[in-house]
Structure formats: C-alpha cells, structure tokens
Amino acid sequence: MRAVENALNITIPDNARLIRNLITGIQYVQDHVIHFYHLHALDWVDIVSALKADPKKTSSLAQSISDWPKSSTEYFKGVQNKLKAFVERGQLGPFANAYWGHPAYKLPPEANLMAVAHYLEALDWQRDVIKMQALLGAKNPHAQTYIVGGMSIPIDPNSQNALNAGSIAFMTGLAEKALEFVKKVYIPDLLAVASFYKEWAGYGGGVGNFLAYGEFPNDNVSNTENLWLPRGIILNKDLSKVHKVDHEKITEYVTHSWYEYSDGNKTSKHPWDGETNYRYTGPQPPYEYLDTDGKYSWLKAPRYDDKPMEVGPLARMLVAYASGHKRVKEVIDSVLQKLGVGPSALFSTLGRVAARGVETLVTAEQIPVWLGQLAENMKKGDLRIHSREGWDPSEWPKEARGYGFHEAPRGALGHWLSIEGRRIKNYQCVVPSTWNGSPRDAKDQRGPYEAALIGTPVADPEQPVEILRTVHSFDPCMACAVHVLDPEGREVTRIKVI
Amino acid sequence: MRAGILGVGNLLTGDDGVGVHVIKELKERYRFPDSVRLIDGGTMGLDLLPFLEDIERLIIIDAVDLKKPPGTIKLIDGDSIPAILGSKISVHQIGLSDLFFAIRMKGLPLKEICLIGIQPGSLETGTELSEEIKMQFDTLISHIIDRLRGWGIEITRRR
Numbered sequence: 001m002r003a004v005e006n007a008l009n010i011t012i013p014d015n016a017r018l019i020r021n022l023i024t025g026i027q028y029v030q031d032h033v034i035h036f037y038h039l040h041a042l043d044w045v046d047i048v049s050a051l052k053a054d055p056k057k058t059s060s061l062a063q064s065i066s067d068w069p070k071s072s073t074e075y076f077k078g079v080q081n082k083l084k085a086f087v088e089r090g091q092l093g094p095f096a097n098a099y100w101g102h103p104a105y106k107l108p109p110e111a112n113l114m115a116v117a118h119y120l121e122a123l124d125w126q127r128d129v130i131k132m133q134a135l136l137g138a139k140n141p142h143a144q145t146y147i148v149g150g151m152s153i154p155i156d157p158n159s160q161n162a163l164n165a166g167s168i169a170f171m172t173g174l175a176e177k178a179l180e181f182v183k184k185v186y187i188p189d190l191l192a193v194a195s196f197y198k199e200w201a202g203y204g205g206g207v208g209n210f211l212a213y214g215e216f217p218n219d220n221v222s223n224t225e226n227l228w229l230p231r232g233i234i235l236n237k238d239l240s241k242v243h244k245v246d247h248e249k250i251t252e253y254v255t256h257s258w259y260e261y262s263d264g265n266k267t268s269k270h271p272w273d274g275e276t277n278y279r280y281t282g283p284q285p286p287y288e289y290l291d292t293d294g295k296y297s298w299l300k301a302p303r304y305d306d307k308p309m310e311v312g313p314l315a316r317m318l319v320a321y322a323s324g325h326k327r328v329k330e331v332i333d334s335v336l337q338k339l340g341v342g343p344s345a346l347f348s349t350l351g352r353v354a355a356r357g358v359e360t361l362v363t364a365e366q367i368p369v370w371l372g373q374l375a376e377n378m379k380k381g382d383l384r385i386h387s388r389e390g391w392d393p394s395e396w397p398k399e400a401r402g403y404g405f406h407e408a409p410r411g412a413l414g415h416w417l418s419i420e421g422r423r424i425k426n427y428q429c430v431v432p433s434t435w436n437g438s439p440r441d442a443k444d445q446r447g448p449y450e451a452a453l454i455g456t457p458v459a460d461p462e463q464p465v466e467i468l469r470t471v472h473s474f475d476p477c478m479a480c481a482v483h484v485l486d487p488e489g490r491e492v493t494r495i496k497v498i
Numbered sequence: 499m500r501a502g503i504l505g506v507g508n509l510l511t512g513d514d515g516v517g518v519h520v521i522k523e524l525k526e527r528y529r530f531p532d533s534v535r536l537i538d539g540g541t542m543g544l545d546l547l548p549f550l551e552d553i554e555r556l557i558i559i560d561a562v563d564l565k566k567p568p569g570t571i572k573l574i575d576g577d578s579i580p581a582i583l584g585s586k587i588s589v590h591q592i593g594l595s596d597l598f599f600a601i602r603m604k605g606l607p608l609k610e611i612c613l614i615g616i617q618p619g620s621l622e623t624g625t626e627l628s629e630e631i632k633m634q635f636d637t638l639i640s641h642i643i644d645r646l647r648g649w650g651i652e653i654t655r656r657r
C-alpha cells in the first residue's frame with residue numbers, strides 16, 4: 001500500500017493512519033507474546049521438569065514476581081495434574097521430539113510449571129486480543145481492510161455497521177486487558193527466565209549492524225522524522241550514533257542464492273532494478289550435502305551500503321534507545337538494571353528476547369492512545385477514512401516509481417515498485433527474514449543468523465537446543481518451518497524462511 | 499452435541515490445501531444443521547482453539563504423507579492422532595500438535611477425533627489440486643458424510 005501510495009503521491013486521511021497504527025501495534029503485542037510462550041519458551045522451559053515442581057513453592061515464586069491473581073497453590077496443582085495426565089497418556093507426542101531433560105535447561109521445576117500455566121493462559125489472552133484485529137482488519141495476520149489511499153472500514157457514530165463509539169470503547173477495554181497481561185505475566189516471566197540464563201547475554205550477538213525503517217507515523221507517513229518508533233541505523237554496536245536511512249543504499253546479492261542476475265553473480269541490485277529469475281542448482285533428494293561454496297539458499301542477500309543488517313524488535317528498540325525515545329529508554333534501562341547488566345548485553349540472544357518484551361510493553365501502552373485519538377477525530381466529525389486521490393487510473397502519470405517501508409513484527413519490510421502504462425512493471429519485496437537469514441554475499445560477508453551462531457556452545461550435537469535458542473530469538477517466519485525425519489527416525493529441524 | 503469439520507492446509511501449495519478445498523465444497527453442496535461447524539483452518543494452529551472450544555466430535559481433513567500413491571485415503575481414529583501428528587507425518591504438525599496439547603490441558607470437551615488423510619500428489623506452488631486428488635475428491639466427501647451419519651447427523655444437498 002505504502003509503495004503504491006508513494007508512487008502515486010497519495011496522502012491517507014488521519015483516521016486511516018490511526019487504524020493502520022492500531023492494526024500493526026496489536027499485531028506486535030499478539031505476535032510477541034505468542035512468540036515468547038508458544039514458539040520460544042520451549043527452548044528455555046523444560047515442560048517435563050514441571051511435573052517435579054512443588055505447587056506451593058510455585059505459588060510463592062509467582063507471587064514474588066507479580067500480583068497477577070492466578071497464582072494460588074491449587075491453581076498450579078491443577079495445571080500440574082493435567083500435565084501429568086497428558087504425559088501419562090503418552091501424549092507428549094507433539095513435544096516428543098523436543099529436548100526434555102537436556103543439560104542446557106536451567107530453570108527450577110517451579111519456574112517451569114509457572115511457564116506451562118502461563119503458556120495456557122496466553123491462549124485465552126490471545127482470543128481477546130484477536131477480537132481487536134477482527135474489528136479493524138477482519139482477518140489476522142493478513143488484514144483485509146487496507147486499500148490504496150486509506151482503509152475500507154467506515155467510521156460512523158450513528159451506524160452499527162461501522163466503527164463507532166461503542167466499538168472503540170469495547171477495544172479500549174480489550175487493550176487494557178492486553179496490557180495488564182503483558183505487565184503482570186509476560187514481563188515478569190521474561191525477567192525470571194532471563195535471570196537463569198544470563199550467560200546468553202554473551203552469545204548470539206550477530207553482525208552488530210541494525211536497521212529500522214521506523215513505524216507508527218505521528219502524522220503524515222511521508223514525514224519520516226515524525227515516527228513514534230524512529231527510523232535509523234546502528235553500526236558496529238555503537239549506540240552513540242544513529243545513522244540516517246537512505247533507501248538507495250539497499251541492494252541485494254544473489255552470489256549464493258538460487259537466482260540469476262542478467263549481469264552475473266557478483267553484482268548487487270537496488271530493488272527498483274531488481275530481478276527475480278530463479279534457477280535451482282542445489283542438491284536433489286535425498287538431500288545429503290549442501291555445497292555452501294556455491295549457491296545454497298532461496299534467500300537473496302540484502303545489504304545496506306554493502307553491510308549486512310539485523311532487523312526486528314532488537315533493531316527497533318536499539319534505534320529508539322539511541323535516538324532518545326523517552327519511554328523505550330526508561331523500560332530498557334529498568335530491564336537492564338533488574339538483570340544487573342549493561343547496554344552491551346543487548347547485543348545478544350538474550351538482548352533480542354528482552355527487546356521483544358520491551359517493545360510489547362511500550363506498544364501495548366500506546367494502543368489506548370491511538371484509540372483515544374480516533375475517538376477524538378470522530379467527536380470532531382472527522383469521519384474520513386479514504387483519500388480519493390489517484391482512484392481513477394487515468395489520473396496516474398505514465399510512469400511512476402515508489403517504495404514503502406513498514407516494520408512488521410519480525411522487522412524491516414520494504415516494497416519497491418515501478419508502474420508503467422498504468423501497470424505494475426516490477427515489484428520487489430525485501431522482507432525481514434531475508435535480512436536476518438541472508439546467505440553470504442559476493443564479499444563473503446555473513447548474514448545475521450550465521451554470524452550470531454558463532455561461538456555458541458552446543459552440549460550435545462544430536463540435540464542442538466542452543467542453536468534453536470539463537471535462531472528462534474530472531475523469530476524466523478515460522479509458517480514456513482519444515483520438520484523432517486532422517487532415516488534413523490531422528491528429527492532434523494530445518495528452518496526454511498521465505 | 500457439537501461436531502466440527504476442520505480442513506487444514508495452504509491453498510497456495512497445491513494438494514497441501516486439499517482440506518481447505520473440501521470445506522469450501524461442503525459448504526457449496528450441502529446444508530448443515532446448526533450443531534455442525536465447518537472450519538477453514540488454513541495454516542493456523544493455536545489460533546483455531548476458540549473454534550474448537552465447544553466441539554465434542556471432530557473430523558480433520560488434511561494432506562498426510564501415508565507413503566502411498568497420491569490420492570490414497572486413510573481414516574485414523576482416536577487418541578493416536580495427536581501422536582501421529584506429533585511424529586511428523588502431517589505437514590501441518592507444528593500447529594496442530596500444539597493445538598491438541600492445549601485442548602487436553604484445558605480440559606475441553608473434545609472426545610472423539612477422526613483424521614481423514616489423503617496422500618498429496620503435488621506440493622508445488624499453485625492453487626489447483628492435482629488430477630489424482632481431484633479424482634478422489636468425491637470419495638473424500640462421502641467419507642465425511644458417512645462419519646457424520648455414524649454420529650447421527652444428517653445433512654441435505656442444496657437445491
């Protein structure tokens with residue numbers, strides 16, 4: 001949307017800006033909590049160990065870190081009994097290939113039991129959060145209400161079929177509940193888990209360069225100076241300077257990717273000149289060997305000014321922190337203080353996990369603010385949701401180019417397009433998991449995942465939970481994750497990112 | 499008693515989307531009583547939980563690697579299903595296995611599950627089903643209707 005709006009020079013109305021901010025904000029909050037409890041937790045939490053927990057001690061632990069009401073001995077006893085029944089029925093099936101009892105698990109049984117209880121509570125929590133998505137976006141994660149020039153949901157205080165004062169009040173209630181869970185469950189759990197895994201502030205650092213396009217325009221989206229989460233670049237882990245983003249410096253290599261450029265293997269191309277011609281030259285099944293000297297990935301290698309960049313919550317929070325974002329700075333400083341570590345600890349696997357939590361908290365706090373602004377506009381009689389500019393293709397210039405930046409939960413997402421004769425001539429996307437999972441480039445520079453894994457200790461190569469901790473900390477595109485069995489029936493986990 | 503028919507899969511990767519195609523077809527061909535919920539599960543996992551909270555009997559339609567020729571259909575009943583999904587036969591095991599863990603842990607009323615699996619032919623990018631699956635499509639649907647009938651649920655053809 002933003003790429004087309006940029007190409008055709010369309011400005012969206014304020015209400016559309018607010019609704020887009022809300023949809024993205026709610027997505028951060030939901031995605032990050034679900035990532036923590038349902039995708040990442042099992043890298044840190046040993047479910048089976050929870051069976052050994054003393055429910056009374058679990059209750060004391062829970063009450064010592066939060067005043068969340070679900071924390072009685074009986075409550076944790078109930079969760080433990082259900083877990084016991086599940087394990088005894090031999091139904092740990094879903095998790096049978098996980099790494100229970102692995103020496104890298106450090107949490108005491110009580111912390112594990114608390115995490116299992118909150119894993120389940122997060123499920124109930126998310127069903128309320130997605131109601132906000134349903135109201136604003138109709139579907140999640142692919143909201144259906146976006147159109148070029150604005151949004152397609154009407155605002156009308158006098159209609160039951162539009163966003164009205166009632167639906168805004170309803171969402172405000174949900175947003176408050178969402179924030180309460182983040183404050184009283186997610187953040188305390190994050191800090192509790194992190195305190196047992198502090199050595200992970202020393203692993204998983206990666207390339208040390210961070211790119212954030214910034215998100216949540218405070219006014220017109222083209223005013224890139226006025227974003228609630230700022231745009232910027234951090235180089236070589238240096239938080240004293242935030243560099244400006246120039247989209248012209250973004251290019252992609254295919255040196256080690258299964259694509260061909262018309263002018264050879266060593267060049268890189270800006271997305272406006274991008275080419276996507278696939279040519280698979282990798283191994284045929286059964287896959288035994290991947291030659292990483294040649295082409296070995298379906299991802300291109302995006303670079304900024306020829307440097308690899310990490311994107312995602314950590315990049316956003318670092319850029320905000322270094323730019324002096326007041327609330328982000330407060331929360332990061334308080335997290336660092338509670339864990340007894342300095343800002344350099346942020347450049348790590350643990351830093352990535354913590355940054356996701358920080359972002360969830362500050363975003364959950366901001367959602368009611370945007371809802372309030374939407375209500376204000378409505379009160380003033382501003383019901384505009386769509387700009388009619390550019391609606392008629394005959395008004396378009398013969399040729400146009402544009403680009404749009406967005407910060408998806410996983411990180412910086414850019415779309416570039418060129419329009420010729422009222423048709424899209426070229427459309428290129430450079431997505432977050434491509435930045436983070438990038439293969440090497442023509443200069444043999446490593447991408448963020450690869451760089452982050454260097455120096456990671458692995459206790460048992462057959463059960464590399466430590467590798468998963470770092471890869472999962474980036475939140476790779478999980479819908480595309482593929483698990484396969486090798487002939488001995490052992491699971492080989494492969495993360496395939498699109 | 500509430501029954502659910504859950505079709506899962508990715509519509510963009512050929513036969514992988516067979517479960518979703520079946521749900522769409524069922525809606526077009528038949529009228530269902532209010533006690534039956536048809537669920538297009540897409541590639542969702544845990545997000546489906548709210549749709550299953552009051553379901554007692556569930557039919558799941560999915561592309562399953564049965565190591566048989568494309569189009570082969572197999573009905574699998576009972577408690578072995580979560581374990582089967584857990585042992586990575588289904589291509590959607592990640593979401594679904596988490597889902598069954600949550601269903602058990604939350605003590606939901608689901609007591610009977612039937613997995614109707616079909617061996618996919620092609621998983622290449624595309625929205626069309628392969629010929630082998632198309633040929634078996636009606637058989638697949640008749641299995642669903644038989645199972646519903648076994649549960650005492652009658653459905654009627656539209657028009």
